[in-house]
Amino acid sequence: xxxxxxxxxxxxxxxxxxxxxxxxxxxxxxxxxxxxxxxxxxxxxxxxxxxxxxxxxxxxxxxxxxxxxxxxxxxxxxxxxxxxxxxxxxxxxxxxxxxxxxxxxxxxxxxxxxxxxxxxxxxxxxxxxxxxxxxxxxxxxxxxxxxxxxxxxxxxxxxxxxxxxxxxxxxxxxxxxxxxxxxxxxxxxxxxxxxxxxxxxxxxxxxxxxxxxxxxxxxxxxxxxxxxxxxxxxxxxxxxxxxxxxxxxxxxxxxxxxxxxxxxxxxxxxxxxxxxxxx
Numbered sequence: 001x002x003x004x005x006x007x008x009x010x011x012x013x014x015x016x017x018x019x020x021x022x023x024x025x026x027x028x029x030x031x032x033x034x035x036x037x038x039x040x041x042x043x044x045x046x047x048x049x050x051x052x053x054x055x056x057x058x059x060x061x062x063x064x065x066x067x068x069x070x071x072x073x074x075x076x077x078x079x080x081x082x083x084x085x086x087x088x089x090x091x092x093x094x095x096x097x098x099x100x101x102x103x104x105x106x107x108x109x110x111x112x113x114x115x116x117x118x119x120x121x122x123x124x125x126x127x128x129x130x131x132x133x134x135x136x137x138x139x140x141x142x143x144x145x146x147x148x149x150x151x152x153x154x155x156x157x158x159x160x161x162x163x164x165x166x167x168x169x170x171x172x173x174x175x176x177x178x179x180x181x182x183x184x185x186x187x188x189x190x191x192x193x194x195x196x197x198x199x200x201x202x203x204x205x206x207x208x209x210x211x212x213x214x215x216x217x218x219x220x221x222x223x224x225x226x227x228x229x230x231x232x233x234x235x236x237x238x239x240x241x242x243x244x245x246x247x248x249x250x251x252x253x254x255x256x257x258x259x260x261x262x263x264x265x266x267x268x269x270x271x272x273x274x275x276x277x278x279x
Contacts, residue, residue, distance in 0.1 A: 001199065002026045004050040006037060006081065007057030011158060012096060012191060016054060019192035025199065031057065037077030044084040052092040052199055055081045059126070067125040074129035075136075082140045092147050094198040097134050099154040099184065099210060099250070100127035107178050111236045112226055114182060115251035116152070116208050134208055141206040149198040149258075153191045153211040154184040154250060161188075162272045180229040182249040183216035187265035197259040204258055212250035215266045222247050 003020055007013050008029030020027050028050060035042030037057045047053060058074040059065045065073070078095065085093050100106075102114065103122040110119060120131045130152075137148035157165070174180040194211050216222045223240035226233065226249060241247050246267070255261045267273070 001052060002028065002050045003199065004028050004030055004047050004053040006030045006043075006046075006053070006055045006077075007096075009033075010056055011060065011156065012056050012188060012195075015158070015188045015192035016056060016195045019189075019196040020054070020199070023196045023200070025196075037080055038073060040080040040083060043077075043080045044087055047081075047084045047088045047090065050088070051090065052094070053081060053085055053090055054094045054096075054195055054199075056096045058096070058129075062124055062126045064126075070125040071129050074126070075132055078133040078136055082136060085146065086140070086144055090146060092199060093137065093140070093149070094195055095133060095137055095148060095150045096195075097130045097150040097152045097208070098127065099152050099212070100124075101130040101134055101150075101152060101208075102210075103127060104154070104184075105179055105181060108230055108233055109182070111234050112182075112230065112240075113236060113247075113249050113251040114210075115236070116210050116254045138206045147203050148206050149201075149204060150206075150208045151191070151194055151198065151211055151255075152209060153186050153194075155181055155186070155217075156188050156191055157185050157270070158188040159271065162270055165272075174229060177229050180225075183218045183222075183225050184212050184248060184250045185217045185267070186211050186213050186263060187270070190261075190263040190265055193264075194255060194259055194261045197261055201259050207254070207258055209255040209258065210250055210252050211255055211261070211263070212248050212252050213263045213266055214248055214252075215246045215268075216248055217267045218246070219268070221245055222249055225249070 030046040
């Protein structure tokens with residue numbers, strides 16, 4: 001299948017390209033050297049003859065640009081991709097959203113483990129742009145019948161990210177409960193496999209899928225971390241994880257069910273983890 005990959009030179013782009021090509025797809029890249037996602041004509045020209053689009057392009061965080069630029073690139077860019085997908089008869093759209101679409105790092109979760117049914121309504125520009133882009137994708141699917149899959153990776157770590165964490169001896173220390181990232185992370189290659197699986201899974205209509213490693217980013221048990229940072233937040237099933245369990249505080253059951261996706265990289269076997277932890 002011929003696939004347009006926007007943002008192919010960004011953090012997720014190379015891994016996504018590799019995963020797509022391993023599945024036999026012909027990948028056409030679209031990044032700043034090819035054009036601007038805010039230019040509808042450039043986006044449509046790039047999408048010509050492609051059967052699917054994987055939309056990664058955008059400003060990746062609030063610190064990546066002024067608020068007005070984050071909103072313009074992330075929302076107008078997604079709008080242009082959807083318009084081009086409609087015009088060119090694309091069969092599937094995969095959109096790189098974020099766990100921040102659910103307000104992660106802005107406020108405490110309503111319950112644990114956090115899942116895809118959790119209320120969204122973020123207020124910071126980046127998270128808000130992701131939430132609103134998801135809404136656009138849902139409206140697009142309702143109007144056209146073309147499937148849209150919005151992937152919501154949490155903190156994505158690659159080689160450079162793991163190296164920075166090694167220097168900090170772990171995930172950044174939380175200053176407040178709301179800044180506690182649920183000790184959540186996901187390896188970039190695991191995100192890439194989810195992207196590839198999103199092109200071959202059964203037609204879901206519209207789907208929003210959290211992506212997270214299967215365990216917390218800590219050597220400490222999950223319930224202990226939650227008790228320290230979020231003691232007032234209830235457990236969705238009425239009880240915390242088993243004593244000693246390091247199971248993730250983000251529930252990716254929807255991605256497991258739809259994509260058959262399972263994260264392969266955990267905290268203890270991550271690149272750069274001390275050998276003693278891997279033993």
